[in-house]
Amino acid sequence: MNTFVHPAGTAALPGATYTARRAGLWVFLGVITSLFMLFGAAYVMRMAMADWQPLRYVPWQLWLSTALLVSACVAWEVARRRAHQADGRRAGVAGCVLSVAFLGVQWWAWQAMIAMQYRVDGNPADSFFFMLTGLHGLHVIGGLLAAVLAGRALLRGGEAMGGLARYRLAGSIALCAQYWHYLLGLWLVLFALLFWVTPEFVQVVCEGVGLRPPQPR
Structure with a gap:
């Protein structure tokens, strides 16, 4: 049986199945x-409106939640690299x-x-x-939810699983790791957008690339 070997060097899934699942994740x-x-x-674009008031308060909890998400990504990467070992499942x-x-800290x-x-019903920046x-x-x-459904063996332990089941588990872990890395990157972009991107910054960027910045209304 042909198996897909991911960068960590361990077989993840029968090749065609893993490739299809990974392609589906990329589409998602x-x-x-x-x-x-x-x-x-x-x-x-909403920044250009006259009633826009940028967020000037960054709660310290957001820094904590960012650290937790980074730690989650590290944990998933360890799990991906050691998927066939007990510490990988842990x-x-x-x-x-x-x-x-x-989520709790958020x-x-x-x-x-x-x-x-x-507040949600306050200034547009607050609502965003x-x-x-x-x-x-x-x-x-x-x-x-996907991690729990696809990798229930993570919670049960996988010592008694057969070879194909182990490959499927490793493939699920690899896809979860990829998804969590994406979530971290997305969160960092959102953090920067919400607290560091200002109308002045947008104007400088637009002028730098030859675009017309949004005009105040």
Whole structure:
């Protein structure tokens, strides 16, 4: 039987099956990217409106949640590289636990923002913050559900699994690791967009590439 060998050097899945699943994940990531690009474009264009008030408060909880998501990605990468070993499966479980902690701290950050009078129904910048971070959180939840459904052996332990089952488990872990790396990259982009991208920055970038920046209204 032909098997796919991923960069870590371990067989992941019978080649055709793994390739199909990975292609499906890439398509899904493309859809997510398109969605967030549209929201990002709307965010930048909305900056030009007269009622726009940029976010000036960055709750410290967001730095903590970022660290948790980075740690989750590290755990998933360890799980991918050691998928056929017990510590690899434990790393996958750790990745899920850290991701749940990330969601909890994100909720905590929401409460901190609300306490500082940043509300969903407030300034448009506030609304974008809750919408974009909430949408990202939903994709983290989706990843957790997929990880549990596709890798139930992570929770049971895989010592008694046959060869094909081990390959399928390794393939699922590899796909989860890829998805979590994407979620981290997406979160870093959102963080920068929400707190560091200003109308002045947009104007400089647009002028630098020869585009007409959004005009204030």
